[in-house]
Amino acid sequence: MSSVFHQHTEDARIIKINMMDINNEIQEFNHQNRASHEFQFQYIAELLSRKGIDVQVIIEKIKAFQIAIPSWALGTGGTRFGRFPRGGEPRSLEEKIEDVGLLHQLNRASDSISLHIPWDIPRDPAALKSQLSAHGLTIDSVNSNTFQDQPNQSLSYKFGSLCHTDVAVRQQAIDHNIACIEHGKALDSKVLTVWLADGSNFPGQQHFRQAWQRTADSLAEIYQAMPDDWTMLIEYKPYEPNFYSMVIPDWGTSYSLCQHVGPNAQVLVDLGHHLPNTNIEQIVARLMHFGRLGGFHFNGSMYGDDDLTTASIKPYQFFLIFNELVDAMTDPRVKNPSLAWMIDASHNVKDPLEDLLQSVQNILSTYAKALLVDRALLSEAQENNDVLAAEELLRDIFATDTRAIVAEAARQAGGAMEPIGLYRSLGIREKLIEKRGAKSMATGL
């Protein structure tokens, strides 16, 4: 691995960007693994060709699909019982950008980063923008944080933020969201993501209708401060940290708040923010039908907001969700804006960078499957109530191994065909520990 020190001049200042350049290593690695890849890729290409599908059309769609990486996923996650960091974690926003730059070099599918304010307040936007462009990255969304109190904060969010009974607390939370918009503007972001922990822990604690109304009015005020070309994403979650009621527990409430604030407000679906066995694919289809699905947070869930690796637990459900997404995305009658894709996960036992690479691979291979579904045949089976034919059509595609298509897309885009294999063979984690220390801790969660 060659560690290159790039220099970039902007605004008469010299900004030093410490960038790990592994492009030569990627080419060499791909070359070494070429024969085995070709064998697998030719097989799937031939299989698709017999079905009348041009594999290159699918590859181009995979290459265009980019998934944002949240700044808070770059460190080891934890639970309230403990955290077991493995070292080399990014100590600053600049190092977080370095890590995402590295991921993007490896998979060519992670070209943006989401920030959480105040964990990632940009101190020098011009320098950050230079660093971002040197890595081929942009800022995806800015995420506000009114779920915990910050040092020096005058009023507490213990009993809520945008829904609080005290107008002064609501105003503080509104001001914080507007400050997030300002930070985002400085870095050319165009999305504000709002997730509220607001709710109640005991029956009788909160007046449900008033809590909704106060939240709606607070969001409307934030919305007014947003530039016209921005989107507000409103995320929902059924429980945690509040265990009796959440002000925004479900997609219906998010949807009602979007309708209240204006056309540039959209619902954000986080895969882990549902009760067990919720039919998420149906929610996705409904929201896209209404033109109100704005963003997507990928992760895996066994019981709740587990933030496990995407598709690690229920790969078939994940495929069914992607099937609905692609169905709506390819239907000209659907008037839904393009979606903001992001991984929202936090990991206790895996190397966070390996986990992100794994998540992206799972997302892309599932997206590839959804692209292979013969929509005309599926529609015909549905219209004729041929239940078995419709189901088997989906099951056949689900059982198709699309990993070689994803590897080929990465190769064509200049990335590694096997990103995790290369990451390990280059000893990147060891090098990060050497550089940042065994005890370095990422800011944030």
Ligand SMILES: [Mn+2]
């Ligand atoms: Mn989320």
